[in-house]
Amino acid sequence: MTMQIGRRGSLAVLAGLAFGATAQAAPRKGSPLPDITIYHLEGRRSERIVWLMEELGFPYKLEFKRGDLMGSMAAIRALSPIVPMAPTVKYGDQILVESGAIMDLIVTRHxxxxxxxxEASRDFPNHLVFMHYAEGSLAARLFSDYRAWRAQPPKTRSPMVDSEACVQFAEDHLTRHPWFGGADFSTADIMMMFPLNVATSLNLVDAAQFPKVAAWKAKTEARPAYQRMLAKARPDGLIGALPALPAHAPSGPRAPRTPPAN
Ligand SMILES: N[C@@H](CCC(=O)N[C@@H](CS)C(=O)NCC(=O)O)C(=O)O
Known part of the structure; x- marks a missing residue:
């Protein structure tokens, strides 16, 4: 195990942490895992892959420059110059982006x-919906609302599907299911944590309006694998956070809603 953790803000030291010695569970089936290196930005989507590996008890190497998001990004840019994004993952000799695809690959193969x-269960379709909803609709609309609302705070609800409607969809699902993948914790829960944190921490939505999401977050954050991820991947807490939006348009339903029966 190599471990070279630099001081916060140090330009000289790239944190290189190889984990896995504490792994509780070997893969029960699936093909052998190639060497995996996660190129990481603290507090960003690359946490998903660290968290997944901790849940599975699989070995991995974690690369980031502690306390220095731009420095961590420089290592990512060197590997993936056209779309430098976190996570970027070295999987054997392949360089991969897109957190959902990377998680699906690791689970499917290993x-x-x-x-x-x-796959035959009623939960499987919902699991797939939230695996893709996290980035495809929720994160996309949160960040487009954030940019627009920073420039011009909204006075009324948009006729389009806005951030609040997106989080309400998650809340409605959690009134009927304990987890985004249905009866049990799944990779859909890992995908949903980042955008739901963005929604409340940047004040895109009022957290008090979504008690099921809040209860889900509390029980999910209590998972030992999540706590191990935080200790390794966010050692100094959240750094470089975007500013939260000021108070904006009163929230609430735009029209009577009938939740889907899923
Ligand atoms: N859909 C991608 C999004 C990746 C992404 O945008 N990551 C952010 C950090 S959370 C990033 O690298 N941003 C850098 C940029 O947009 O230039 C995924 O899920 O992996």
Whole structure:
């Protein structure tokens, strides 16, 4: 195990942490795991892959420059100059981006019976919906609202599907299911944590309006694997956070809603 953790803000030291010695569970089936290196930005989406590996008890190397987001990004840019994004993952000799795809790849090939519902179950469609909803609709609309609302705070609800509607969809699901993948914790829960944190921490939505999301967050954050991820991937807490929006348009339903029966 190599471990070279630099001081906060140090330009000289790239944190190189190889984890896995404490792994509790070997893969029950699936093909052997190649060497995996996660190129990481503290507090960003690359936490998803660290968290996944901790849930699975799989070995991995974590690369980031502690306390220095731009420095961490420089290492990512060197690997992936056209779309430098976190996570970027070295999987054997392949360089991969897109957190959902990376998680699906690792589970499908190396842990096929773990962290997702059985394909024949009623939960499986919901699991897939939230695996993709996290980035495809929720994160996309949160960040487009954030940019627009910073320039011009909204006075009324948009006729388009806005941030609040997106979080309400998650809240409605959690009134009927304990987890985004249905009966059990799954990779859909890992995908949903980042955008739901963005929604409340940047004041895109009022957290008090979504008690099921708040309860889900509390129980999910209590998972030992999540706590291990925080200790390794966010050692100094959240750094370089975007400013939260000021108070904006009163929230509430735009029209009577009938939640889907899923
Ligand atoms: N859909 C991608 C999004 C990746 C992404 O945008 N990551 C952010 C950090 S959370 C990033 O690298 N931003 C840098 C930039 O946009 O230039 C995923 O899920 O991996």
């Amino acid at each position: 842990a096929p019976d773990r962290l997702r519902p059985a």
